[in-house]
Structure formats: structure tokens, C-alpha cells
Amino acid sequence: MTSKAEKGGGAFRGIKLLLCENPLPPIGEAIEAARAELPLSNYYTEPYSEPLRRLISERTGVPERLIHINAGSELILRQLFQRLGRQVHLLAPTYVLFPEIAQSYTETRLRPEADFRFDLSELEIPAGTSLAVIVNPNNPNGGTFDMTPLPGLLERYRDTYFLVDEAFIGMAGQSVAHQVPRYPNLLVTRTLSKAHSLAGFRVGYAILPAALADDLNASNDAYPLARASQAAAIATLENEDKIRERAATLRGWARDLAGELEALGVRTFPSETYFFLADFTPEDAGEIAESLRQKDILIKPLNDPQLGPAYMRVTTATPEDNMRFVAALRELL
Known part of the structure; x- marks a missing residue:
């Protein structure tokens, strides 16, 4: 069995920011x-x-x-x-x-x-x-x-x-x-x-x-x-026209979330999707993720040995859940 770095969270009912899952439901x-x-x-x-x-x-x-x-x-x-x-x-x-x-x-x-x-x-x-x-x-x-x-x-x-x-x-x-x-x-x-x-x-x-x-x-x-x-x-x-419209919305949510993290002193990297990489240096991303899980927010560190322990991929949730995530981070940082 391979590692579960990209798995898990299926039964998790809090805010999920780790699996690159689209926060929007299927189209009608x-x-x-x-x-x-x-x-x-x-x-x-x-x-x-x-x-x-x-x-x-x-x-x-x-x-x-x-x-x-x-x-x-x-x-x-x-x-x-x-x-x-x-x-x-x-x-x-x-x-x-x-x-x-x-x-x-x-x-x-x-x-x-x-x-x-x-x-x-x-x-x-x-x-x-x-x-x-x-x-x-x-x-x-x-x-x-x-x-x-x-x-x-x-x-x-x-x-x-x-x-x-x-x-x-x-x-x-x-x-x-x-x-x-x-x-x-x-x-x-x-x-x-x-x-x-x-x-x-x-x-x-x-x-x-x-x-x-x-x-x-x-x-x-x-x-x-x-x-x-x-x-x-x-x-x-x-109905790809609807998918394109939703993609633009998701990119906007991700940009706004990245801006909120930047305001907290977290470095984020350019992205054209609904997720992005964040560098929490000098913090340990694993410790942050564990503290967030206690607050019903599921996210995982990147665990790339060459990049070090501070990196985390962040997937946008809805704007409301993003604000809960930012508020929890503000307390931790």
C-alpha cells in the first residue's frame, strides 16, 4: 500500500484544504x-x-x-x-x-x-x-x-x-x-x-x-x-461553459486566500488553479497542520525533504470557510 499523503478525509466533516478537491459541488x-x-x-x-x-x-x-x-x-x-x-x-x-x-x-x-x-x-x-x-x-x-x-x-x-x-x-x-x-x-x-x-x-x-x-x-x-x-x-x-465560469470563481477565491496568508507573513507562490504553495518559515508546517486539525481544519504539510518542513499546499474552500481558516491561522501565528 502506498502512503496516504494524498488520501484521507473522506469522513472528515470540518474544513478540508488538503486533497485538491473542488469546494463546489457538481453542476446541476x-x-x-x-x-x-x-x-x-x-x-x-x-x-x-x-x-x-x-x-x-x-x-x-x-x-x-x-x-x-x-x-x-x-x-x-x-x-x-x-x-x-x-x-x-x-x-x-x-x-x-x-x-x-x-x-x-x-x-x-x-x-x-x-x-x-x-x-x-x-x-x-x-x-x-x-x-x-x-x-x-x-x-x-x-x-x-x-x-x-x-x-x-x-x-x-x-x-x-x-x-x-x-x-x-x-x-x-x-x-x-x-x-x-x-x-x-x-x-x-x-x-x-x-x-x-x-x-x-x-x-x-x-x-x-x-x-x-x-x-x-x-x-x-x-x-x-x-x-x-x-x-x-x-x-x-x-456544459463546459459553466465549468469555465466556475474556474474563474475558484481562481479568485484562491487569490484572495493567498492574499490573506501574505498579510499574516506567510509567503505564497503564483498559481493559476484553486490551490497554491505556502512557505510558513520559520514555522513547522506539520505542527501547524496538527494544531489546525484540533480546530476541525484538515490540511497536511508538503513533506518535501529538499524544500524543508515549512511548506504546505493550500486548497481554497468557500470564502466563508477560508475566513475560518485564516482566523485559526492568525491565532497560531
Whole structure:
């Protein structure tokens, strides 16, 4: 079993600021679509979630054959790392799952003195790397990469697969999903758990080269999603205009929260998502998190050895809950 650094809190009823969960519920159309499918739950969905695959194909402009759907993107990431994760290169700090499931890995460090920004044209991939991972927008800091240099990297390192994890692409950033058909070493993963507020429905998908997509689809459950999950996903993707409006609201909440922390003397880093990194130096983030838990506020330290003990990723809650969080911090600091 891997660590629970990104897990937990399912039964927690206080304020949760740690899991990158969207504080907004699913849109009304998704809730109604899921509710309509519940009486039909004695029946399977269409094999391989064909209606959802068709819709994703239409929206991304890639052939339906290249799309793999599963119950959450974490499962897909594990499948890809099992196949390709012999030697992985990461842009760190990154999603904590990746170091855990890589058989072996190297890192290019993103630096706080540069606000965790990095020019991908300067990326050097070590010899023997089987899989290079770019998270865009990046987790845990929420910044984006200029993806213009990606085609050059794909051409330069043809023996390396490049996985672009677009879990938060609904918040910001340049998607490269449409480029997958042109490059046999480009993989893109996405989830509807983040900007689309469907974490509890467990819907993820990947856009992959044909051979890899065929492999994952052939070895997967023919019915990867529950009927309610598939219906909620389709309804949400059919209302992307609402998702974009909500994304703007969430970014505003996160900016306001970061400003409140800055006023308390906490350094925060630029983000284009609804979460951001905070440096509580000279305080210990673990001690702060434990004190906050006693006040029914759930958050965890980043625990990145190279950054030290003062870092914490902060996810916006609603404005009201954010003010409770800030008030509790004010007492502690």
C-alpha cells in the first residue's frame, strides 16, 4: 500500500484544504443526469463507455480509438507506470503518487527562488529514461508550463515516452491532447475530479498512441464506469461553459486566500488553479497542520525533504470557510 499523503478525509466533516478537491459541488445538470440513471443501475453501461469516449473524441479532435476511460485517473496512471515506469524523470516537486509508483526515478527540481517556474526548452532527460512526466498545471504549486517546446522534446528523445498529466487543465494551461496522434511517444491523462467537481464519481481518461490505448482497453473492465458516473461525466462535458465560469470563481477565491496568508507573513507562490504553495518559515508546517486539525481544519504539510518542513499546499474552500481558516491561522501565528 502506498502512503496516504494524498488520501484521507473522506469522513472528515470540518474544513478540508488538503486533497485538491473542488469546494463546489457538481453542476446541476450532472446531478440530474446521475439521478436519472439510478433506477437503471441493474443494467451495464455501453461497453468501454462508448458514448463518453465519442464525446471526448469530438471535443479533443482525436480518434476514439486513442481514448482509454477508467474509474479515476490514478488507476490509469498506475497502469501506465506499470508498463513504462522502469526509469522515470520528474519535474519536482510533483504529484506525490509518481515517486511512489516509479520503479526508479530522477528529478529536475523546480526552484522556489524562481517561483517554481521552468522553461521546458531547458529540460534535459537522462539517458535510459523510459518515461518523462510533465504535470500541467503542476501539482503542488498550481503554476503552468509553456508547452511550446514539447514537440522538440518529443523529437529529441524519441526513445522516451512523455506523459503530460492534465488533471487541472480545466483550470488553466495549454492542452497538448490534440497532438497525441502526431507523436508515438506522447501520452496525456485527464480527470473530471478537479475543475469538473466529479471526484466522487471517479472518472478519468487518457489519450494514448494506438498500440498503448488498445493494450489498456483490451486488458480493462469492459464497463469501467457506473451508469451514474458516465451520465454525470457526459452532462458535465456538455456544459463546459459553466465549468469555465466556475474556474474563474475558484481562481479568485484562491487569490484572495493567498492574499490573506501574505498579510499574516506567510509567503505564497503564483498559481493559476484553486490551490497554491505556502512557505510558513520559520514555522513547522506539520505542527501547524496538527494544531489546525484540533480546530476541525484538515490540511497536511508538503513533506518535501529538499524544500524543508515549512511548506504546505493550500486548497481554497468557500470564502466563508477560508475566513475560518485564516482566523485559526492568525491565532497560531
